[in-house]
Amino acid sequence: MTLIQLEYFCEVYKCHNFSKAADAMNISQPSISIAISNLETELGVPLFRRSKRQILPTEEGDMLYGMAISLLHMAFDITEKFRIMSEKNLRIDLGATFTSSELAIPQILSTYTKLYPQAQFNLTSNSAYALMRAVENDELPFAIVTMLDTYKTSLSLHTIRYCEVCVVVAQNHPLAGKHSITHDEMKDYQFALLKSNELHFPIDIEAFGVTGKVTITSPQISTLKHMVRVSNICGMFSKELIQPDDGIVAIHVDPPIYMPIVLLWKPSRYFSAMEKCFLNFILKTPLFDNSEYPPYNKA
Numbered sequence: 001m002t003l004i005q006l007e008y009f010c011e012v013y014k015c016h017n018f019s020k021a022a023d024a025m026n027i028s029q030p031s032i033s034i035a036i037s038n039l040e041t042e043l044g045v046p047l048f049r050r051s052k053r054q055i056l057p058t059e060e061g062d063m064l065y066g067m068a069i070s071l072l073h074m075a076f077d078i079t080e081k082f083r084i085m086s087e088k089n090l091r092i093d094l095g096a097t098f099t100s101s102e103l104a105i106p107q108i109l110s111t112y113t114k115l116y117p118q119a120q121f122n123l124t125s126n127s128a129y130a131l132m133r134a135v136e137n138d139e140l141p142f143a144i145v146t147m148l149d150t151y152k153t154s155l156s157l158h159t160i161r162y163c164e165v166c167v168v169v170a171q172n173h174p175l176a177g178k179h180s181i182t183h184d185e186m187k188d189y190q191f192a193l194l195k196s197n198e199l200h201f202p203i204d205i206e207a208f209g210v211t212g213k214v215t216i217t218s219p220q221i222s223t224l225k226h227m228v229r230v231s232n233i234c235g236m237f238s239k240e241l242i243q244p245d246d247g248i249v250a251i252h253v254d255p256p257i258y259m260p261i262v263l264l265w266k267p268s269r270y271f272s273a274m275e276k277c278f279l280n281f282i283l284k285t286p287l288f289d290n291s292e293y294p295p296y297n298k299a
Contacts, residue, residue: 001042003075006068008035009047013065016054091120092278095131095143098221100261103240104144104160107287112278119274135264141275143264146238157262161288163238165257166250170229180252191234192227 011021012032022029040047047061057065096105105123113119124131124140131143132153144160167186169175175189221237228235229247238259239250263282271279 001039003072005035005039006072008032009039009061010065010068010072012036012048012055013057013061016056018055090118090274091122092142092275093122093124093140095124095126095134095140095145097128097131097145098125099146099163099238099241100144101125103163103238104261104288108144108160108282111285111287112281115281116274116277119278132264135266138266138269141265141269141271142278144261145264146259146261148259153264155264156267157264158283159260159262159290160282161261162258162290163240163261164252165236165259166239166252168225168228168235168237168239168242168248168250170231171247171249173232173234175234175251176249178251180254182254186234186253189234190232191236192224192231193236 008021008025008027011024012018015021015024018033018036019029022032025032036047043060043064045060046058047064048055048057094105101123109121124134126134128143128145128147128151131140131145132147132151132155134140135143135155136153146163147157167175167181167189175181221241224235224237225246225248227233235248239252242248242250263279265279
C-alpha cells in the first residue's frame, strides 16, 4: 500500500466516478482503476460497488476512507514540518544598521549567493546597540554594525570594511564650500545627533567631540538628512550615504575619522551548517579594500 494509492482511493470516494477522479488527479482513467484494483487485492476486500452510473463505497471502503484521510493529513504534516526545517537550515538571520545595510550588505549578499544560491537571508534593521543586545541574547546569530572601539561588548567581531565619517551640511551652509574641517573648528558649530540608545550616546559625543543642539531619538539616517537639509545644523555620517538629490554635502574631518563596519557573533552560540558556512565566508573572504582606511583613533 502506498500513499498515492490512498490519494487515488480518496478521490474516487469523493467523486463516485473513476473518470472524474482521474481528471482531478491529472492521470489517466485506467491508471487510477488499476491502482484501486491493486489496493483491493492487497487488502482482500472490495472497496467500491461498481455500476454504470456511479461508484459507491462498501462498508470496508467507508472504514478505509476515515483511516486514509488521517494518514494523508499526517503525511502532509510531516512533509510540511521538514520542509520548514529545511528552509530554516538554509536561512541566515542577519541584523544590520542603516550604514552597514548601505555600504556592506549588498556586496556581501551578492557575493555569497553566487557561491551558495540556496541560501536565504532574513535581514533585521536596527541601531548598533539594539543589534548587539539581540546577538548577546541569542535572538540573532549575526549582526553587521558600524561601531566605535569604545563600545563595550563580549561578542567576537571581525572588521569587514571601514567608512569615513564626515561633517554633513546643507548646500547653503557657511561650511559648504570647505574641503575639510578640524576637530577644534567643529566645536564652534551645533550638530543634530541620532540618539538611538542611552548607553552609547555619551560615547558617540565624546568620540566625535561635538555638541548636540538637536537630539533625534531614531536610528534612521534619513531623519538626520532632513534635519541637516532644512536647517543650519550640522550632521555626521559616512559620505558614501549621500545621494545626488539629498541637497547636502560632506566635509572631511582633519584628521579623518574612520569607523569600522564589523560582523558580531556570540562564540558560545550553536550555529547551523549554513550559519557556519556564512561565518567562515566573512572571515576568509576579502570583500573590500581597507588599505586606505586605518582604524579610527580619537584626535
